[in-house]
Amino acid sequence: MSECIVVTSGKGGVGKTTTSANLGVALALLGKKVVVVDADIGLRNLDVILGLENRIVYDLVHVVEGECRLKQALIRDKRADGLFLLPAAQTRDKNAVTPDQMRELVGRLKENHDIILVDCPAGIEQGFKNAVAGADRAVIVTTPEVSAIRDADRIIGMVEAAELPEPRLIINRFRPKMVEAGDMMNKEDILEILAIPLLGVVPDHEDIIVSANRGIPVVFDENSIVGEAFRRVARRIAGETDVPELEFDQDNGMWSTLMRWMGLGPAREVAR
Amino acid sequence: MKEIINRFLGRGAQASKEDAKQRLKFLLIHDQVDLTPGQLDQMKTEILEVIARYVEVEADENSEFKLEKGEDHVALVSSIPVRRVVQRAKAS
Numbered sequence: 259m260s261e262c263i264v265v266t267s268g269k270g271g272v273g274k275t276t277t278s279a280n281l282g283v284a285l286a287l288l289g290k291k292v293v294v295v296d297a298d299i300g301l302r303n304l305d306v307i308l309g310l311e312n313r314i315v316y317d318l319v320h321v322v323e324g325e326c327r328l329k330q331a332l333i334r335d336k337r338a339d340g341l342f343l344l345p346a347a348q349t350r351d352k353n354a355v356t357p358d359q360m361r362e363l364v365g366r367l368k369e370n371h372d373i374i375l376v377d378c379p380a381g382i383e384q385g386f387k388n389a390v391a392g393a394d395r396a397v398i399v400t401t402p403e404v405s406a407i408r409d410a411d412r413i414i415g416m417v418e419a420a421e422l423p424e425p426r427l428i429i430n431r432f433r434p435k436m437v438e439a440g441d442m443m444n445k446e447d448i449l450e451i452l453a454i455p456l457l458g459v460v461p462d463h464e465d466i467i468v469s470a471n472r473g474i475p476v477v478f479d480e481n482s483i484v485g486e487a488f489r490r491v492a493r494r495i496a497g498e499t500d501v502p503e504l505e506f507d508q509d510n511g512m513w514s515t516l517m518r519w520m521g522l523g524p525a526r527e528v529a530r
Numbered sequence: 531m532k533e534i535i536n537r538f539l540g541r542g543a544q545a546s547k548e549d550a551k552q553r554l555k556f557l558l559i560h561d562q563v564d565l566t567p568g569q570l571d572q573m574k575t576e577i578l579e580v581i582a583r584y585v586e587v588e589a590d591e592n593s594e595f596k597l598e599k600g601e602d603h604v605a606l607v608s609s610i611p612v613r614r615v616v617q618r619a620k621a622s
């Protein structure tokens with residue numbers, strides 16, 4: 259059975275696109291046939307995060323308007339077997355597509371793929387309605403900040419109003435050191451407020467910036483702690499039930515201590 | 531690990547910020563040029579028409595037009611297989 263999952267947040271800039279790209283790759287590496295759909299029409303980004311920007315000819319709007327076949331617009335990621343991107347149009351606006359068209363499009367994508375991941379634009383208007391239209395369920399991304407959590411709560415309500423089943427949460431940009439110092443809400447605090455199941459916690463990490471620079475999603479890096487966080491979320495989405503929680507203060511091994519002592523902060527400094 | 535050692539020895543892969551810069555230059559030009567697939571096709575046809583006045587070229591399938599990034603520039607690159615030069619009379 260194919261499933262369409264929308265990645266949404268309400269508040270902008272909390273990590274929806276980063277999450278969509280990394281989960282797309284991670285799910286494909288688990289053997290799933292995946293399409294990531296960039297529903298942020300007019301501000302496309304997912305192609306750049308995935309490093310596939312050079313290969314775009316046709317986009318989602320071309321498909322919807324019948325200017326090309328669906329297959330022509332799907333970009334195959336050669337680095338991850340089974341992964342495809344359906345890019346957004348860069349020069350159109352959100353109203354170029356209707357919820358009905360999105361529903362139809364997702365239906366067609368399901369014929370050949372196991373998981374359709376839709377990267378939702380920020381906000382609660384047309385773009386959100388389009389992104390949610392074809393979805394079977396939602397993943398809510400938030401950061402441990404008051405404004406992001408407040409918007410997440412609003413979006414959870416809207417997802418429920420759209421009659422999708424219970425959404426699941428990803429807490430992104432988590433900073434263990436700040437939590438330890440009592441300056442950032444911890445997992446329990448956030449879950450108490452939002453009261454939805456947790457898919458995983460993703461640390462705030464510089465690997466994300468380097469990977470965005472390069473167009474190589476961080477899950478390709480087996481040694482990256484953020485990559486590992488996304489891989490575990492992907493396993494949970496794929497249905498694994500006994501994926502252990504990620505420990506964030508595991509970087510005290512002899513090697514990293516030595517490196518730190520030499521003034522060579524490890525490439526995967528875990529907590530800041 | 532290799533990366534750390536490379537950094538230590540001051541060699542290795544180019545800094546990721548250089549990747550970022552190059553990709554961006556290309557992206558911005560791409561966004562500004564903003565040709566639809568239809569326009570791109572039209573441009574190909576027209577360029578081929580002009581070239582065909584001077585040299586005999588191979589038709590569609592083997593000719594290629596795309597934006598390509600060099601070290602510090604972006605170029606519209608076309609590759610059009612030529613059969614032979616057309617007689618002068620026709621050209622002028």
Ligand SMILES: Nc1ncnc2c1ncn2[C@@H]1O[C@H](COP(=O)(O)OP(=O)(O)OP(=O)(O)O)[C@@H](O)[C@H]1O
Nearest residue numbers: 269270271272273274275276380431461462463466
């Ligand atoms: N775990 C992380 N660690 C460090 N930086 C992160 C992390 N997650 C996201 N970022 C950074 O946050 C910024 C926003 O991320 P992203 O574009 O994925 O958010 P978004 O929710 O898709 O934004 P928008 O609402 O504009 O579509 C980016 O600069 C990204 O590199």
Ligand SMILES: [Mg+2]
Nearest residue numbers: 274275298303
């Ligand atoms: Mg985004």
